Amino acid sequence: MITTAGLRKSYGGVTAVRDATVEVLPGKINALIGPNGSGKTTFFNLVTGLIKPDSGTVHYRDTDITGRSPHRIAHLGLGRTFQLCRIFPRMTVLENMLVAVRRTRLRELLAGIGNPAEIERARGWLRRTGIEHMETAEARELSYGQQKLLELAAVLMAEPELILLDEPAGGVNPALIERLVTLIRELNAEGHTFLVVEHNMDMVMGMSDHVIVFDRGAPICAGPPRQVRSDPRVLEAYLGV
Numbered sequence: 001m002i003t004t005a006g007l008r009k010s011y012g013g014v015t016a017v018r019d020a021t022v023e024v025l026p027g028k029i030n031a032l033i034g035p036n037g038s039g040k041t042t043f044f045n046l047v048t049g050l051i052k053p054d055s056g057t058v059h060y061r062d063t064d065i066t067g068r069s070p071h072r073i074a075h076l077g078l079g080r081t082f083q084l085c086r087i088f089p090r091m092t093v094l095e096n097m098l099v100a101v102r103r104t105r106l107r108e109l110l111a112g113i114g115n116p117a118e119i120e121r122a123r124g125w126l127r128r129t130g131i132e133h134m135e136t137a138e139a140r141e142l143s144y145g146q147q148k149l150l151e152l153a154a155v156l157m158a159e160p161e162l163i164l165l166d167e168p169a170g171g172v173n174p175a176l177i178e179r180l181v182t183l184i185r186e187l188n189a190e191g192h193t194f195l196v197v198e199h200n201m202d203m204v205m206g207m208s209d210h211v212i213v214f215d216r217g218a219p220i221c222a223g224p225p226r227q228v229r230s231d232p233r234v235l236e237a238y239l240g241v
C-alpha cells in the first residue's frame with residue numbers, strides 16, 4: 001500500500017533514515033519497530049509529508065506522493081496520530097471530533113460543526129473508542145490514554161484507508177491498551193490498513209501481521225512476528241550482541 005524506495009533524510013551529520021526500501025502491506029496490521037533513535041518517527045514524517053526526503057521515493061498505491069504536502073497526502077486516505085498526542089486541549093471532546101474531519105476550507109469546516117449527521121458520526125466513533133461519556137468534557141480533562149483514544153477517533157472521522165499510529169500505547173494503562181488493540185483489530189477486519197510504531201513488544205507481536213525492523217536509520221528485516229522475533233539481526237539491534 002505504501003512503498004518507499006531508497007528513502008534518505010539527514011540532519012547535519014546525523015542520517016536519521018537511510019536506504020529505506022520498505023513495503024507496507026495492504027489490508028494488514030503492519031508494525032514498525034526498532035531501538036530508540038533508529039528512525040521510525042522520521043520515516044513516518046517522510047511518508048506523511050511532514051518532512052521532505054533528501055532522496056528516494058514514496059508511493060501510495062500507484063501514486064508518487066514524494067514531497068507532497070501533509071494535507072494533500074491526508075486527502076488520499078492516510079490518517080496519522082502523533083507520538084505526543086495532538087488534540088485541542090481547551091475544546092470539548094466533541095468539538096475536537098468535528099474540527100478534525102477531512103476539510104480544509106473554512107466554510108466546509110464551519111458547516112460540519114453544526115451538522116447533525118456529522119455530530120452523529122462523531123458520536124459513533126466516540127462510542128467505538130469508549131469515550132462517548134466524555135463528549136462535553138474539555139479534552140485536557142481526559143486521562144492521557146483517553147486523549148490518545150480521542151486522537152485516534154478524530155483521525156477516523158476522515159475515514160482513512162491507511163492509519164499510521166505513532167506509539168499509541170506509550171504512557172497508556174494496560175486496560176486502555178487492551179481496548180486499543182481490540183479496536184485496531186476490528187478496524188482492520190473492516191478494511192483499514194495499519195502501520196504502527198510501538199515499543200510495547202507484547203502488543204506488537206500479539207497483533208501484527210507484518211513487522212518491519214529499523215536499526216540506525218535503515219530497515220534490517222521484515223516479516224511475520226514469529227520470524228522477526230528469532231532473527232539474529234533483530235536481537236543484535238536490540239541487545240547489541
Ligand SMILES: Nc1ncnc2c1ncn2[C@@H]1O[C@H](COP(=O)(O)OP(=O)(O)OP(=O)(O)O)[C@@H](O)[C@H]1O
Pocket residue numbers: 011014015016017034035036037038039040041042043
Ligand atoms: N529534527 C531533527 N534534527 C536533528 N536530528 C534529528 C531530528 N529528527 C530526528 N533526528 C535524529 O535522527 C535519528 C532518528 O530519530 P527518530 O526520532 O526518527 O527515531 P525513532 O526511532 O522514532 O526514536 P524513538 O523510538 O526514540 O522515538 C536520531 O538520532 C535523532 O536524534
